[in-house]
Amino acid sequence: MLKLIGTSILCLSLMGCLFVVDSKQNAGRTQWHEDERVQLVSGQTSAAWVRDTFGPPDRSSVRDxxxxxxxxxxxxxxxxxxxxxxxxxxxVSSDEEDTLVIVVRDGVVADHWVERG
Structure with a gap:
């Protein structure tokens, strides 16, 4: 019985050493912040404000x-x-990307949304 208790105590004390977890997060590249994004108002916010606040876009395209x-x-x-x-x-490594998409028509924000990925 004493041998069983000793073995159990030894096993329990070693369980804490079996798994080691080390985790690091890197912010990466940030072009926009949530507190700035919530200031976008479709039909009101100017394209000039967007450029001044967020800078040049990472990608841009023109629709038909x-x-x-x-x-x-x-x-x-x-x-x-x-x-x-x-x-x-x-x-284990993972990369995440959030993209703020802004549609500009006639110098004003027509629509905007966030794509999570």
Whole structure:
């Protein structure tokens, strides 16, 4: 019985050493912030304000109707390392991207949304 209790205590104390997790997050590139995005009002916000606030878009295109589509990207990455008591390590990394899409027509924001990815 004493041997079983000793073995159980040893196993429980080693369980904390079996898994090691190390996680790092990198902000990456940021072109827009949420507090600025909420100030966009379709039909009211000028294209000049958008350029002054967010800078030049990461990508832009022109539609058939003459409106422009501006895209601003925010990127971030996450790296996680999981180790199992000197036996092996697993590295997991993920990249995330949020894109603010703004449609400009006649110098005014016609529509806007965020694409999460």
């Amino acid at each position: 109707d003459g409106s422009e589509v501006w895209r601003y990207r925010n990127t971030r990455s996450k790296e996680t390392e999981i180790g199992m008591f000197l036996l092996f390590n697993i590295d």
